[in-house]
Amino acid sequence: MSVRSVALLSILLLSSPAYATTSASTNGDPIDFHWGEKITLRDGIKLNATLYQPHDQRTPLPCVFTLTPYVSQLYHERGAYLAAHGYVFLTIDVRGRGNSEGAFTPLLQEAKDGFDIVEWLAKQPYCNGKVAMWGGSYAGYDQWATAKEFPPHLASLVPVASPRPGVDFPFLQNIYYSYDMQWITLTSGRTAQDAIFDDSAFWSSMFGRMHTDMRPFRELDTIVGNPSPTFQTWLSHPEPDAYWDSYSPTPQQFAKIDLPILTITGQYDDDQPGALSFYRDHFRYGSVSAKDRHYLIIGPWDHAGTRTPTDGYAGVKFGPASLVDLNRLHLDWYDWTLKGGTKPAFLKGKVAYYMLGDDTGEWRYADSLDAITSTFHPMYLTSGGNGSNGVFASGELMDVASSAAAKPDHYVDDPRDTTFAAWDRSETSDTDMTDQSGLMAASGKVLVYHTPPFARATEFAGFPKLSLWLAVDQPDTDIAAYLYEIRPDGSSIELDSEILRARYREDLRKPMPVKPGVVERYDFDRFHFIARRIGKGSRLRLAIGPMNSRFFEKNYNSGGVVAEESGKDARPAIIMLYHDARHPSALYMPVSVR
Numbered sequence: 049m050s051v052r053s054v055a056l057l058s059i060l061l062l063s064s065p066a067y068a069t070t071s072a073s074t075n076g077d078p079i080d081f082h083w084g085e086k087i088t089l090r091d092g093i094k095l096n097a098t099l100y101q102p103h104d105q106r107t108p109l110p111c112v113f114t115l116t117p118y119v120s121q122l123y124h125e126r127g128a129y130l131a132a133h134g135y136v137f138l139t140i141d142v143r144g145r146g147n148s149e150g151a152f153t154p155l156l157q158e159a160k161d162g163f164d165i166v167e168w169l170a171k172q173p174y175c176n177g178k179v180a181m182w183g184g185s186y187a188g189y190d191q192w193a194t195a196k197e198f199p200p201h202l203a204s205l206v207p208v209a210s211p212r213p214g215v216d217f218p219f220l221q222n223i224y225y226s227y228d229m230q231w232i233t234l235t236s237g238r239t240a241q242d243a244i245f246d247d248s249a250f251w252s253s254m255f256g257r258m259h260t261d262m263r264p265f266r267e268l269d270t271i272v273g274n275p276s277p278t279f280q281t282w283l284s285h286p287e288p289d290a291y292w293d294s295y296s297p298t299p300q301q302f303a304k305i306d307l308p309i310l311t312i313t314g315q316y317d318d319d320q321p322g323a324l325s326f327y328r329d330h331f332r333y334g335s336v337s338a339k340d341r342h343y344l345i346i347g348p349w350d351h352a353g354t355r356t357p358t359d360g361y362a363g364v365k366f367g368p369a370s371l372v373d374l375n376r377l378h379l380d381w382y383d384w385t386l387k388g389g390t391k392p393a394f395l396k397g398k399v400a401y402y403m404l405g406d407d408t409g410e411w412r413y414a415d416s417l418d419a420i421t422s423t424f425h426p427m428y429l430t431s432g433g434n435g436s437n438g439v440f441a442s443g444e445l446m447d448v449a450s451s452a453a454a455k456p457d458h459y460v461d462d463p464r465d466t467t468f469a470a471w472d473r474s475e476t477s478d479t480d481m482t483d484q485s486g487l488m489a490a491s492g493k494v495l496v497y498h499t500p501p502f503a504r505a506t507e508f509a510g511f512p513k514l515s516l517w518l519a520v521d522q523p524d525t526d527i528a529a530y531l532y533e534i535r536p537d538g539s540s541i542e543l544d545s546e547i548l549r550a551r552y553r554e555d556l557r558k559p560m561p562v563k564p565g566v567v568e569r570y571d572f573d574r575f576h577f578i579a580r581r582i583g584k585g586s587r588l589r590l591a592i593g594p595m596n597s598r599f600f601e602k603n604y605n606s607g608g609v610v611a612e613e614s615g616k617d618a619r620p621a622i623i624m625l626y627h628d629a630r631h632p633s634a635l636y637m638p639v640s641v642r
Contacts, residue, residue, distance in 0.1 A: 076132025162194025184208030212322030214292025262615025314349030363479030367408030405581025421510030438491030494593030510638025517631035523607025
């Protein structure tokens, strides 16, 4: 050990073990740091917090906190930044994680604990009674959970990339993710299982074992070696019900939430459905004054990019304007809402969104989410009798619906086919959004439709919709629809996708078995928000096929309890897609106001 190391160790041992002064690498003022702050909850459980303050703080200040299951040291940089710019910041381990006491019950525990934290902070001598929250993903969700308890001193929220239980976690359109067990393993015990969580090849192998052996999804926790009561509880609620409703504000609670809110998500954020579900319900039920104080940002980013923006994701380029300084934006927001400062310059409208195109992009603004879309342009599916069964033998998306009889297209969803991988992303590739190999390899197993090349650049902004007239010969099946831009050079960019379990074609809360052979309209109306300029000469591609993937709960099409089905229950399903005069199947693209 060097002399310098010995000297440093001596200083650390002789100073207070939980308190130190540091100059944060944040271009701000020096800060004070206090590890091991204990927050006592109503039931006596003590949560562990790390406290960041401006150095030698002399007057009470607004407090900002994040409540995380990922161990509080993860947000050291954010805490140092806000403390260096005039705020008290606490990063807090949730109940049962990190150095906090108690047992971890994912998500459901955070509402009352969040209330207790807010009110505890408001009583501390360093706090002036104004308490705000910060954080993304889980720490975005727990802001909404806390808000529904109405702590009197909660003054502002910035929920980022917030999943909403029963909407996009632990399932999407009532189809569970295999990822659920990956996340449960990450948060098992008290410390983060980062190395295990990050081993994508390991998880792909484990999910593949379930998939190829055709074992029930309910056994996934046993297959990966981590039996989980949480996982089993989730599976016992396969559609939105009172259990999932209890995680979120009720309509009456949304109506009472009235404080400044800045919602942030991204076009490639997997939790965009949850984030916008919270946003829409607040606008549906909230008061005029509450809605006037709720702002929305939809960047181009993926889930992680909603907190630390990058200029691209998985092969898609965003351009330099996407690199927003979100630390600065958060600081400006808190200065405005907690200290009476000026409105953040970035917020030029109630909604900010990013128009992508030509490997770059620009920020646009609107008064509301609905105001971004001027109209919907229908593109009708047709095949001319060629079957539409692949990229190189595709049907068409046309501006005019067919006026005559047309032979329907069809594909087969065979749950026993363990080679199908049209939608699977590589665990090693960093170009998943531009990789066409999986779809091309699925030729003959999917339906594909293309528009003619665009005569001029065209901007779409909003939520695509898809209406398909289908007949299925089994009680159930899972259907996937993927949307791409195909450039003049043949390269591809994935724009969006949606999945649908046939039994929920009419209502996500009420399963209804398919009537075999009956032609019905299936509406895919839960696509993500997109904002994309389709270049001159580019085409749109729509691909439709089975949702048969190791990364999702497999539907064996028998109509039983999906999580309990296995290979012995498998029924190949034939899906007929009609696109004649009586059955105008169509893609509806949202045309931008500009």
